[in-house]
Amino acid sequence: MAYSVPFTVDSAHQDSATGLVLYRIRVPVSATTNAHEGPTIRYLTASSPPKGASNSIPDDRGRNLSFETVPAGDWNLSHLATTSDGTKFVLASTETSSLDKSVGLLDAGTTWHDTQFDLVHLLDAFYAQRKLHPDNNDTCAAANIQCSGHVNAAVLPSPFNPNHPSAQDKVIGIWAWQPGLTYGIANETHIYYLLRARGDPGLAARFLGHITDDATRVVGFLLEHVVGARHAGPGDLDKCREALRRLHAAGVAYGPSLRRESFLVTIEGSVLLQGFGGAFETDEEEVFVAELGGLEEVLAQV
Template sequence: MSIPSPVVNSHVQLLAALVDFDDKEESEYRFLVDGRHVKYVTVDPGVLPKDDRTFAPVLLPLLPPFPLGDWNEGHISKDAQNGRPVFANVNKSSLPGVKNTWHPTLIDHLELRKLDRLRQNIHKVAHPRFDEPVLVKFAEFPWQIPYLEDETTVYQWIDGSGIGPKFLGHVTEEGRVIGFVMEYIDGARTATPDDLRACQRALSRLHALGIKHGDINKHNFVAAERDRTRVELDVEYSRLEG
């Protein structure tokens, strides 16, 4: 199979990829086109070389040319005639977004300048609104929005309590809210047994608000200098009964 010219899809940037290691299920991609428009693309298993599905310089030339027009979801399959990748369909969908936009600040994702990636969907970024680096957490794919919805609500519950990192605003993508910005705690690290009392104090403050944490382990605590231990809000929370 011939490889398309490198100029094909030169205006496309790979933002995120989720692939099945065994290549038995669809691969999911998030692309930025022309520096402005986000496109979500799924690819049938077996369409792309198994080892070249996530490395952008190799992946992008292998994909068929991105169709023009106003669309945000597309699907790639094999052409029945020659077996090459082809866009089987594209459409303009009403993608879900976080509904609980309780904070007054809205920041477009294109305004954020990435400095570092802490986790797959948590980046250290810079923005003109803030004097120091901040963290952004966002849904890479539309089906992840419910998790961000829950987390956004928990931040509303604890706002001003000093339990978790400060919530600084909502992040938008073409009008819909896909995540949020929170403070970056310089020198933060995963808690150790030496931080047990600080973790207990943070957890006690959480319980005092009538909230219980669904997964208490050291990886869900952010420890910095004395009395600045925070609870990470990346698991399910619920209100305490009674």
């Protein structure tokens, strides 16, 4: 016998070009037959918002939804229709979908690393820690320079076993489930792969694994937390130039988003690169020359 379960709206998104509406909701694991622990993710989708809705889109609080429960079971996508007065959404159907481009969702890169962690569990641990330590501002993305330049990024409690070689108290999480934001994540993931494949993984913070959404789609990645790092300045020109040359030697240009925040200067004085969302593969020497030629001006920016 079919039954319904409560849910919470985790977040919502509307595509600015197509009008497509997506809700990311959480249901209790007891409502499914899958084995992994904790709340599970479902998506609700509609081709456009209700024309008579009085609440704004994206509707992160679910005020445009006319229902408070959803069907139990292992479906992952529900299609929405509108109420007769056109002001709210109702559930029209559910299905098990591949959650691909056809419904406005994309993988944020291919999985090349052996380690994967689920976004739900990472964020649950993050919010639990904030409740325990409300005065610890270091858990805020704005307080850490490795999180700058990303829509969704935070210093997270480490999910690794204390005896694991990658064990730290904290790691950097960077993710984006929303359509339109996955390209940058996918590109960064690919650049970290290239640095590892071409023999220079030490040019950036260690790539620790992929972040998945409900143990399915790739939506982000984890990085080593570089404690005490600072952004580069004019006095770091030589070391930053060398770091950029190493990137070029791997066949990668940083791209037009190069800025002083692209460089991390560690406590030991070495320089790492970060923020590869706009980086690209090339063998054009003039691109490398131009990038190096503008570096001094980049580092002088306030």
